[in-house]
Structure formats: structure tokens, C-alpha cells
Amino acid sequence: xxxxxxxxxxxxxxxxxxxxxxxxxxxxxxxxxxxxxxxxxxxxxxxxxxxxxxxxxxxxxxxxxxxxxxxxxxxxxxxxxxxxxxxxxxxxxxxxxxxxxxxxxxxxxxxxxxxxxxxxxxxxxxxxxxxxxxxxxxxxxxxxxxxxxxxxxxxxxxxxxxxxxxxxxxxxxxxxxxxxxxx
Amino acid sequence: xxxxxxxxxxxxxxxxxxxxxxxxxxxxxxxxxxxxxxxxxxxxxxxxxxxxxxxxxxxxxxxxxxxxxxxxxxxxxxxxxxxxxxxxxxxxxxxxxxxxxxxxxxxxxxxxxxxxxxxxxxxxxxxxxxxxxxxxxxxxxxxxxxxxxxxxxxxxxxxxxxxxxxxxxxxxxxxxxxxxxxx
DNA sequence: GTCTATACATAGATAGAC
DNA sequence: GTCTATCTATGTATAGAC
Numbered sequence: 001x002x003x004x005x006x007x008x009x010x011x012x013x014x015x016x017x018x019x020x021x022x023x024x025x026x027x028x029x030x031x032x033x034x035x036x037x038x039x040x041x042x043x044x045x046x047x048x049x050x051x052x053x054x055x056x057x058x059x060x061x062x063x064x065x066x067x068x069x070x071x072x073x074x075x076x077x078x079x080x081x082x083x084x085x086x087x088x089x090x091x092x093x094x095x096x097x098x099x100x101x102x103x104x105x106x107x108x109x110x111x112x113x114x115x116x117x118x119x120x121x122x123x124x125x126x127x128x129x130x131x132x133x134x135x136x137x138x139x140x141x142x143x144x145x146x147x148x149x150x151x152x153x154x155x156x157x158x159x160x161x162x163x164x165x166x167x168x169x170x171x172x173x174x175x176x177x178x179x180x181x182x183x
Numbered sequence: 184x185x186x187x188x189x190x191x192x193x194x195x196x197x198x199x200x201x202x203x204x205x206x207x208x209x210x211x212x213x214x215x216x217x218x219x220x221x222x223x224x225x226x227x228x229x230x231x232x233x234x235x236x237x238x239x240x241x242x243x244x245x246x247x248x249x250x251x252x253x254x255x256x257x258x259x260x261x262x263x264x265x266x267x268x269x270x271x272x273x274x275x276x277x278x279x280x281x282x283x284x285x286x287x288x289x290x291x292x293x294x295x296x297x298x299x300x301x302x303x304x305x306x307x308x309x310x311x312x313x314x315x316x317x318x319x320x321x322x323x324x325x326x327x328x329x330x331x332x333x334x335x336x337x338x339x340x341x342x343x344x345x346x347x348x349x350x351x352x353x354x355x356x357x358x359x360x361x362x363x364x365x366x
Numbered sequence: 367g368t369c370t371a372t373a374c375a376t377a378g379a380t381a382g383a384c
Numbered sequence: 385g386t387c388t389a390t391c392t393a394t395g396t397a398t399a400g401a402c
Contacts, residue, residue, distance in 0.1 A: 022285055023207075026207075038386070041388080048379095101285055101286075137340065142333030150329070178333070227397065228368075
């Protein structure tokens with residue numbers, strides 16, 4: 001009924017939905033097959049394991065954030081926070097799961113591939129100027145949290161992952177104000 | 184070796200650790216018994232089900248946040264964000280799991296007790312003045328995210344849930360700045 | 367109040383036909 | 385490339401002795 005690539009994508013789409021709703025550990029392969037209207041065996045033709053489905057799902061987002069980490073040193077705080085807002089919105093369906101579900105990180109840890117913590121650390125570190133006192137680190141955490149989780153809340157609230165320029169600007173400047181010491 | 188209340192508490196402590204590490208669905212009753220050095224049957228003497236352990240764990244935090252929701256209308260934004268920082272720090276071990284693990288929410292949903300979304304909505308709503316345009320709502324989301332997730336990041340970073348007055352003030356003012364439109 | 371043993375269902379994964 | 389049928393391990397939960 002479909003070529004391999006297409007079927008593969010349908011599996012990933014359903015997996016993302018279910019992993020988001022019930023968590024990775026809370027979703028069985030039978031659940032997945034049920035939602036797809038196929039058999040479990042069919043799934044195993046396209047992926048070697050449930051874990052591999054998760055890995056395939058996380059591959060793209062992880063790469064996008066890794067890219068941002070390498071660019072981070074050259075970006076201003078405003079540019080960096082803007083990219084965080086953009087990426088979070090674009091990957092909003094995934095971003096909640098990425099560092100929200102403990103069973104996701106546990107599964108990735110088994111494969112020594114849990115990057116989410118490193119990414120978060122690298123990006124907040126990039127927001128702190130070289131000397132970087134404790135206060136500045138705190139503000140960086142707050143600003144990053146505002147950008148990321150503020151964007152997630154906004155996407156949920158607005159019902160769309162397409163942020164208008166005005167909305168984007170509001171999120172970035174809110175995060176930026178959290179970063180800067182003086183009123 | 185111990186009276187009932189004490190044993191019950193030991194179970195809850197271990198459960199919190201494991202649920203945080205591996206997620207609720209990712210933790211088996213056997214895992215729990217293993218960490219406690221007891222049998223599965225012993226656990227079932229103190230709790231009727233795995234789900235009830237989760238419910239007992241979430242009971243206190245949920246009540247604390249519900250309290251805050253009822254007080255919210257009478258608080259200034261600064262007071263409210265301050266309370267969010269305080270509560271988040273105090274419950275930091277729990278707060279990540281509370282609205283991070285999808286399997287937790289799925290389990291609570293079965294019992295029609297998933298309050299975390301309502302709480303988040305009520306608190307951000309309290310940050311928006313009555314007319315409440317779209318822009319103000321966005322800033323409220325960003326401010327709330329800065330307070331909550333900024334505090335979680337800070338607690339992780341500092342390695343302690345006891346925030347000094349200076350640290351607390353820095354988090355609150357960062358969140359406040361995210362809330363307020365003008366520099 | 368804790369144990370061993372076990373019931374019963376579901377988990378992830380595979381075999382082999384079509 | 386998808387199916388039915390099945391393997392084996394593990395899941396939650398219980399029975400009944402101590």
C-alpha cells in the first residue's frame with residue numbers, strides 16, 4: 001500500500017503522537033501498531049526495535065540543536081535567544097518530549113546518546129559573558145527557560161507552531177529582559 | 184524493623200527517585216522493591232497499586248500549588264512569581280516529574296485527577312491584568328516559565344534546593360522583567 | 367509486616383507463510 | 385511488505401505461610 005520511506009514516516013508520526021501522550025515507556029509496540037492499523041511484525045520490518053524508533057525520532061531535533069550549539073559563540077544573546085524560540089516552535093511537537101520524559105532520557109542513556117542536558121548547558125553557558133559570575137548564570141538560566149518554555153506555552157496557547165513576527169519578538173524580548181540585570 | 188508510617192515514607196522516597204530517573208511507566212514495582220531491598224508483596228501491603236504510590240507522591244505538591252491558585256488573585260505579580268520560585272525550589276525533586284513525565288499525566292488522567300495543566304493555566308492567567316491582550320498573555324507565559332524552569336535549572340546548577348535570598352531575588356526579578364513590557 | 371511462590375496479562379521481539 | 389502465531393521475559397497483582 002505504500003513504499004518503505006512513506007510507511008516509515010507514518011510510523012514515526014504515530015510514534016511521536018503516542019510518545020507525547022503517554023510517554024515512551026508508557027507506549028507499547030502494540031499501541032503503535034493499533035494506531036497505525038497494522039501488525040507489530042510490520043513495524044519490526046521497518047525498525048529493529050522500539051528504541052530505534054525513538055532514536056530516529058530524536059535524530060533531527062538533536063542535530064538542529066547541536067548546530068545551534070556550534071554557532072552559539074558567534075551569536076549575540078538576542079540572536080541566540082531568537083534561534084531558541086524559532087527552533088523550539090518548529091520542533092514544539094518534539095521539544096516537550098525531548099527533555100520532558102524521563103524514560104526518553106533513560107533510553108538514550110543506555111545508548112550513551114543523551115545530548116539534551118549537554119545542549120541546554122552549552123546554550124545557557126553561551127549566554128553568560130566570559131567572567132560569568134553566579135548572578136549572570138542564574139539570569140542565563142531564567143532567560144533560556146523563558147525562551148524555551150515560554151515558547152512551548154505560547155504554541156500550546158495559540159494552537160499553532162507558526163509564530164507571527166510580533167509573537168516571536170515578544171518572546172525574544174521577554175527572554176532578553178530576563179537576561180539583563182538593570183531595568 | 185519499622186512501623187508502617189516510616190516504611191510508607193521509605194517507599195515514597197525511593198519511588199520519587201526512580202520515577203524521576205526512569206519515569207513512572209519506566210519504573211516497575213520490582214525495580215522499587217529492589218531499591219528498597221524488600222519484596223514486591225511488601226510494597227503491596229502498604230499501597231494498593233503502583234498508581235496509588237504515584238497519587239500519594241503527588242498529593243502534597245498538588246495541594247500546595249492549589250493553595251497558591253486560590254491566593255493568586257490577591258497577590259501582586261512580584262509576590263506571585265516569588266511564591267512560584269519558592270514552591271518550585273521546595274518541591275524541585277517533584278516539580279520536574281509533576282509536569283514533565285507524560286506517563287504521570289496519563290496515569291492521573293485515568294483517575295481524572297490531572298491538575299497540573301489547570302494549575303499552570305490559572306497561575307499564568309493571574310499574571311495578566313483583566314483586559315489581557317495577546318501580548319500580555321505571552322509575557323505571562325514567558326515570566327512563569329522563567330520563574331519555574333529557571334528555578335529548576337538553578338537548583339540543578341547549584342546542587343541545592345535551598346535558595347539564598349540573593350538567588351531568589353535574582354530569579355524573581357528576571358521573571359518580573361520578562362513580564363513587563365518596557366525596559 | 368514481610369516473605370516465597372505464583373497467577374495472569376502484556377511486554378518486546380521473531381518465525382515463517384503469503 | 386504484511387500477516388498470524390508464537391516465544392520468552394517481564395509486568396502488576398495476589399495467595400497464603402511465617
